[in-house]
Amino acid sequence: MGSAEERRELTDDQRERVLREAEERGFACGCCGSGEFKVGKALYVGFLFLSENHDNYVVALTCKNRDCRTPRTGIKLKGAEFLY
Amino acid sequence: MEFGYPWWLRIEHFANIIFMVFLIRSGLEILATHPKLYWSDDSRPGSEWGRFTKKVMPKDKLYDTLDEEESYSSLVSMPGHKMLGMGRHWHFITVLGWIMTGIIYVALLFITGQYHRYVPYSWEVFPRAWQDIVTYLSFDLPPTLPGQPFNAIQQLSYGAVIFILAPFQILTGAAQSPAIEARFPWFVRLWGGRQWARSLHFFGLLAFVGFIVIHLLMVTVHGFGPETAKIVFGREEHPVWAMLITFAALIGVVILNVIATKYTLSHPRNIQRWFGAVIMKVRRLGLHPLTSRQNYSKSELTPEHRVNGKPPDVDSYKIMAAHDFVDYTIEVGGLVERPMTFTLEDLRTFPTKQTQRVLHNCVQGWTSIGEWSGIPLRQIVELVKPLPEARHLVFWTMQDTERDEPSAEGVGQFYETIDLDLAYHPQTLLAYEMNGEPLPIKHGAPLRLRLETQVGFKMAKWIERIEFVSDYSQIGEGMGGWREDNVFYDQDVGI
Incomplete structure (x- = not known):
């Protein structure tokens, strides 16, 4: 698996599903507490990391609060939850 | 007679x-x-002509050669x-x-x-x-x-x-x-x-x-x-x-x-x-004075370079990786005149990007041929200006061996030291690209060392800090690196 296959760009629909999942889980920015995010790439972690289940991804989220000091965060999702 | x-x-x-x-x-x-013997320097799994093991490696999970x-x-x-x-x-x-x-x-x-x-x-x-x-x-x-x-x-x-x-x-x-x-x-x-x-x-x-x-x-x-x-x-x-x-x-x-x-x-x-x-x-x-003069052709590159070591299995690293390592920084300090911190972007925009196609020698015996790009380490050394008493560089990594390397003996943060003179070798590189792409996670992203005259374990991956020291006897068990401390390798491994 090269670096290009490690991270994948998401479609608009997939991004929407990620945001929906984040909202349902009450996911908030660890720094400022905001619940509004921009969705980035999805990193497939199921293959690379020992502790991860086979279908796991970490999706990059960027906090939309301009004053947030650590805006880059991520949410762990199963591929089946957002990649369909 | x-x-x-x-x-x-x-x-x-x-x-x-x-x-x-x-x-x-x-x-x-x-x-x-x-326990496998090959005819090709790719050491591709499954291509061995001689096999002295019954172990079968998983296909759905990253394994490394320590597992073999x-x-x-x-x-x-x-x-x-x-x-x-x-x-x-x-x-x-x-x-x-x-x-x-x-x-x-x-x-x-x-x-x-x-x-x-x-x-x-x-x-x-x-x-x-x-x-x-x-x-x-x-x-x-x-x-x-x-x-x-x-x-x-x-x-x-x-x-x-x-x-x-x-x-x-x-x-x-x-x-x-x-x-x-x-x-x-x-x-x-x-x-x-x-x-x-x-x-x-x-x-x-x-x-x-x-x-x-x-x-x-x-x-x-x-x-x-x-x-x-x-x-x-x-x-x-x-x-x-x-x-x-x-x-x-x-x-x-x-x-x-x-x-x-x-x-x-x-x-x-x-x-x-x-x-x-x-x-x-x-x-x-x-062996120590020998400098690398390798330049393999593109056609000789190994399609699937073998791996040793597993990436840091911690959320902060995964999130950083998901964001293409935008937040990554590396500190260079210790016995230097000018301690510095670089982002990945800083390193990528250095004017002296160097690319080399070289043979990787794992201490275990396998090899692969890869193309690595990055900054010659000597340029970083010249920037931070080591003090006269600096003798070695310590590469601290994000890897926690107890968490990330269950196949290896020992625990603690993975680190390796090299002698300062090796940092000046022409093909000693801080690599951020492999085979023309950003360095893959399993090969040490975002930054790893390439030190072509030594065996693979000296080339620390997932580096987070470089420290100049006069002596490494007070670090870890004092033998010059995590593998030296825990599995008793030598600090200088030109063979």
Whole structure:
């Protein structure tokens, strides 16, 4: 698996599903507490990391609060939850 | 001239028995760490022609070559039980003694004229050697050559072992040194590549084992008492005493092996310090000054470069990776005039990006060929300006070995040290790209070291901090790196 296959760009629909999942889980920015995010790439972690289940991804989220000091965060999702 | 069995020949013969036993056993320990043999420098999984393991690797999870390591019994390997560090120490210290003994032996052969016994001066020796084999197979003893102590097949066999097989093993062993390969890429190509050299080295081992078995059989066939008398007393006298002394000597060799093995398993740190003191001096003298001059072609790149080590299994790293390492920074400090911090973007925009296509040598024996791009480390060194007392660089990584490397012995943050002079080598690189793409996570993203004259474990991956120090004895167990501390490798590993 090269670096290009490690991270994948998401479609608009997939991004929407990620945001929906984040909202349902009450996911908030660890720094400022905001619940509004921009969705980035999805990193497939199921293959690379020992502790991860086979279908796991970490999706990059960027906090939309301009004053947030650590805006880059991520949410762990199963591929089946957002990649369909 | 008279071909006898002078005292020096008999002493060297006995020393050789000890050396060969340790060389073979420690060689098998080294083989156990990657019990597969290849013809291609790609070492592609599944392409091995020789396989000495039943392990099957998973397809749905990242595995590394530490997972492929086998644990052999101490009955066959030295010291056994998956201790590559100790196997390497025994192999290298023994090979030094073996080579020195061999040089003295060959010198004395020529000084005294005894070498004539091993040289076939007539082409007739070759058909006679074949006749000798047929004679042996007919359960009879062939006659010796006129004026010689040996028959034709003995002369050819002994001559081949001394003047062909022994140098062959030394040269194929040297061809597996990353320092020699990096400085003289033609030398490793001469053997057909690094994995050819490793495979040929294995065949050399088989040839030695085969020779020893046949040699012992022939001694028995010719008469154990009279034959051992020649090598014990120098002439055919007191055969019973000769046999008793021979058996006692062989029991002594076994006892020596048992004691050495038990001590190595119980006190590996002492072996590492004692043997390392000798081996490191030789390496620093012979291999350390060699600089890498490799430039493999694009067509030689390994399609799927093998992996060792597993990435940091922690959410902060995964989130950083998901964001293409935008938040990554590396600190460079310690004994420097100007401590600095760089982002990945800082490193990428350095004007002196360097690309090199090189052979990667894992300490376990596999190889792959990769293209690496990044910044020559010497440029970072020149920027931060080491203080006069700085002697080594410590590469601290994001890897927690207890969490990330369950196959490895030991715990704690992974780190490695290198000597400062290696940082100035022309192909010592802080690499952020591999094969024209951002460095993959499994190969150390976002930043790893490339140090082409050393084996792979020195090339720290997932680096987060570089520290200049005067001495590493207070870091970890004080041996110069996590693997040195925990699996007893040497700090300088040009072979």
